[in-house]
Amino acid sequence: MNATRLIEANRRALARSQDPADIVVEVWQSQALAQAIGNHLAVAGPPELRSEALGLSEVGGRACGVLDAPRLGVEDIRAARLTGTGDAHEVLLGLGRLLGEVGIALVGVAMGAEEEGVYWQCMEAIDAADESRDRVLEMLRRLAVRAEGLPEPDSAAGPA
Numbered sequence: 001m002n003a004t005r006l007i008e009a010n011r012r013a014l015a016r017s018q019d020p021a022d023i024v025v026e027v028w029q030s031q032a033l034a035q036a037i038g039n040h041l042a043v044a045g046p047p048e049l050r051s052e053a054l055g056l057s058e059v060g061g062r063a064c065g066v067l068d069a070p071r072l073g074v075e076d077i078r079a080a081r082l083t084g085t086g087d088a089h090e091v092l093l094g095l096g097r098l099l100g101e102v103g104i105a106l107v108g109v110a111m112g113a114e115e116e117g118v119y120w121q122c123m124e125a126i127d128a129a130d131e132s133r134d135r136v137l138e139m140l141r142r143l144a145v146r147a148e149g150l151p152e153p154d155s156a157a158g159p160a
Contacts, residue, residue: 007094035060036079063128099133
């Protein structure tokens with residue numbers, strides 16, 4: 001399935017979730033999708049995105065590890081259905097929105113947490129969502145630089 005469709009499916013599922021446990025499952029699904037999209041872009045995306053895409057994949061995986069893994073069958077993991085990313089810019093915009101929504105949802109769960117462990121799990125997951133979003137924003141910046149035909153700031157300086 002196309003990444004854009006999976007992102008929208010995650011956004012809808014997250015928006016429908018009311019119970020904190022359901023929200024955490026959808027956050028896990030979203031980070032698994034960020035990991036899968038990062039993997040795909042690292043392998044088959046534009047060359048200027050590959051290092052950040054690899055970083056996105058690593059952060060998404062770390063975020064999944066922070067959260068209690070939901071008991072889902074492979075067929076229930078949306079990220080496992082990813083077949084392609086299509087337009088990288090469009091996908092990254094959607095993923096950035098999703099990750100912003102993930103952070104907001106996690107703040108709500110953390111504020112209502114009755115157990116200290118749940119609170120700290122949410123704090124770590126918020127940090128991971130922010131880091132994932134930062135990676136997405138950097139990839140969008142690199143795409144904008146490429147579209148403008150400008151050299152990357154690091155390469156503009158020339159040899160040291």
